[in-house]
Amino acid sequence: AQSVTQPDIHITVSEGASLELRCNYSYGATPYLFWYVQSPGQGLQLLLKYFSGDTLVQGIKGFEAEFKRSQSSFNLRKPSVHWSDAAEYFCAVVPFSGGYNKLIFGAGTRLAVHP
Amino acid sequence: DVKVTQSSRYLVKRTGEKVFLECVQDMDHENMFWYRQDPGLGLRLIYFSYDVKMKEKGDIPEGYSVSREKKERFSLILESASTNQTSMYLCASSSPGGDNIQYFGAGTRLSVL
Numbered sequence: 187a188q189s190v191t192q193p194d195i196h197i198t199v200s201e202g203a204s205l206e207l208r209c210n211y212s213y214g215a216t217p218y219l220f221w222y223v224q225s226p227g228q229g230l231q232l233l234l235k236y237f238s239g240d241t242l243v244q245g246i247k248g249f250e251a252e253f254k255r256s257q258s259s260f261n262l263r264k265p266s267v268h269w270s271d272a273a274e275y276f277c278a279v280v281p282f283s284g285g286y287n288k289l290i291f292g293a294g295t296r297l298a299v300h301p
Numbered sequence: 302d303v304k305v306t307q308s309s310r311y312l313v314k315r316t317g318e319k320v321f322l323e324c325v326q327d328m329d330h331e332n333m334f335w336y337r338q339d340p341g342l343g344l345r346l347i348y349f350s351y352d353v354k355m356k357e358k359g360d361i362p363e364g365y366s367v368s369r370e371k372k373e374r375f376s377l378i379l380e381s382a383s384t385n386q387t388s389m390y391l392c393a394s395s396s397p398g399g400d401n402i403q404y405f406g407a408g409t410r411l412s413v414l
Contacts, residue, residue: 229405291343
């Protein structure tokens with residue numbers, strides 16, 4: 187079945203440590219790929235997106251993500267986490283181009299940051 | 302700046318009540334979406350609209366309806382609220398074509414007692 191998987195429900199890191207959040211998708215063709223962040227009590231904010239081209243994409247707040255076609259993955263990374271990064275992170279895909287751009291979301295990864 | 306506004310941040314309703322959740326966007330976007338968010342399930346699409354008076358069912362439309370009389374406004378209606386509709390509801394909008402970016406409102410947390 188077509189799906190987006192975020193294997194880690196909760197992750198806890200220390201402030202200043204590096205971070206990698208995993209995302210895998212199961213669609214035949216390369217979809218459009220997104221990472222969104224949701225701070226407590228807030229809506230979703232787009233961190234970054236991949237449509238085509240360079241497989242390493244830069245986003246806001248110092249985040250980056252790498253698309254790996256062979257692994258059907260789009261993992262989110264940050265070299266040094268700040269306490270303000272504590273939030274829930276969602277990977278999402280648009281499984282086709284154009285049309286009504288329906289987003290399919292993963293279940294989310296909740297990030298806690300220890301001082 | 303892009304803005305999607307949901308009229309209520311928190312709502313408490315009784316079982317059987319008719320509930321309206323309102324969403325307004327100021328970006329002249331054709332597409333608008335309603336999602337519900339539940340722990341461990343991520344966001345699930347309830348309905349979307351690609352034009353005024355047009356609507357399409359998403360993945361979980363049962364128990365919901367929508368209305369889009371004007372381009373900027375998209376309403377989610379719970380005809381007879383039930384306790385299993387207690388959830389966070391998120392509205393989003395986007396323009397069609399290559400952008401594919403959805404912009405989200407802050408959400409409405411609905412409790413049905």
